[in-house]
Amino acid sequence: MDNPFMARAIRLAIENVDSGQGGPFGAVIVNDNRIVAEGANRVTVSKDPTAHAEVIAIRQACRTLAVFELKGCEIYTSCEPCPMCLGAIYWARLSRVYYACLAADAAQAGFDDSLIYREIARPHSERAIPMHPLMREQALAAFQAWKDSAHKTAY
Numbered sequence: 001m002d003n004p005f006m007a008r009a010i011r012l013a014i015e016n017v018d019s020g021q022g023g024p025f026g027a028v029i030v031n032d033n034r035i036v037a038e039g040a041n042r043v044t045v046s047k048d049p050t051a052h053a054e055v056i057a058i059r060q061a062c063r064t065l066a067v068f069e070l071k072g073c074e075i076y077t078s079c080e081p082c083p084m085c086l087g088a089i090y091w092a093r094l095s096r097v098y099y100a101c102l103a104a105d106a107a108q109a110g111f112d113d114s115l116i117y118r119e120i121a122r123p124h125s126e127r128a129i130p131m132h133p134l135m136r137e138q139a140l141a142a143f144q145a146w147k148d149s150a151h152k153t154a155y
Helices: 004-019 053-065 083-092 103-108 114-121 136-148
Strands: 026-031 034-040 074-079 096-101
Touching: 004 026, 004 034, 004 053, 004 074, 004 096, 026 053, 034 053, 053 074, 053 083, 074 103, 083 114
Parallel strands: 074 096
Antiparallel strands: 026 034, 026 074
């Protein structure tokens, strides 16, 4: 089934590769049946490992709509979101995700997220990048300040 929003996400991915601007990933965010944001992978050109298509589109959509949650919006992405992008999608509270390629397709092209999924499931002490707790008691003061704050915006 053809879909104009997914077609645009795929076109962004292909154009991104053809232009030499980044990897083969594109995403669009749709609200009320219109595109409110677009993103293409910009990791290498921006020297930013978080500059994935979905994250760029989420940031743009939030600016465009002047919100920090994208409830009621949908994202169309040329590939199944990586763990980072999936986390961003959940934090943004998008209503639905449509994806074209599978993570396995990305892995065959050299973009393998399986290590990250395995690492997340491991105990901190067994992860490839060592993780060490430090100064928890002092840091808990920030959460207490949040709980006590009359100026907070819940999210």
